[in-house]
Amino acid sequence: MRKWKFILPGAAFLALIVLFAFGLNPKRDLHYLPSPLIGKPAPQFALSDVLDPNRIVSNGALKGHVYVFNVWATWCGACREEHETLLAIARQNVVPILGLDWNDERDRAQQWLQQLGNPYQGVGFDDKGRVAINWGVYGAPETYLVDRQGRILYKHIAPMTMDVWNREFLPRIAAARRGGA
């Protein structure tokens, strides 16, 4: 019984250290949420293309292909930040990139793509935000990786960087191709 009086405060102190090490870790992103859609079928959509309103952009057309799905908007500063990276990724020509222009204005989005360059195979114009809701989007930019069976493999919430691309996306793309071949 006496021993407890010494062990308990020590154990409580250790427990607090563990809690704080986790809770106060400056690298922990408080806004990060694991997506419940990982491993689930990617929601289907068919939207008019930002650049050509008569063209329909649909992810159904990419069935059987590994592709990247990137959510962006002209009001989103971090999307401007990642745009160069997306262009560089598009130049690698590894996978098609499908875009979703979220809650945006068409003329601004067109201007954006014309001035900055267009890394996308097609960009769905989601001005009502309903496709974004189906994908569980809550902040732009978000980038998803979808496999050949149309399942979501990975979701990155933050500007895309070459580091993230090389570390998180390329190995998964290679694995998805090996697995689905």
Place this chain on the structure above:
Amino acid sequence: MSRAAVAGFAGHAAVLIAGVFLAVGAAQALDDHGQLENPVLQARYEHITEQLRCLVCQNETIADSNAALAGELRGEVRQMLVAGKSDAAIYAFMRARYGEFVLYNPPVDARTVFIWGAPFALMLIGGVVIYRVLRTRSRMPLDEEQEAGPK
């Protein structure tokens, strides 16, 4: 004199009450589409939107939040209510897209049992501590304090 004072007070009160009503009107105007016609649906709508977290602000419900996404999610809730969906179906819709985090009242399962159980566990621990302290105290001889004190 006193009548004037009463009139003045009434005037102030009227202005105040009018102000309160204007403020309430303004707060409701935030909601994009106005009230649902069916009061039962409106009540369910208000309840459900109070139970869902705004993903953008994360500390507000979608009923409270001004974020665009919250407005769109309120719109989804409305449409599903009008379409005759059950509350459970609406929560399931949100949970499938945004995870358990959207629910202000997450279901009790292996991962949330700590959050739900912690208050009761802490109360139990506190109760045990109080019980033990009281029991040892009650067993102390009454004159111990006098002995311990200065003679």
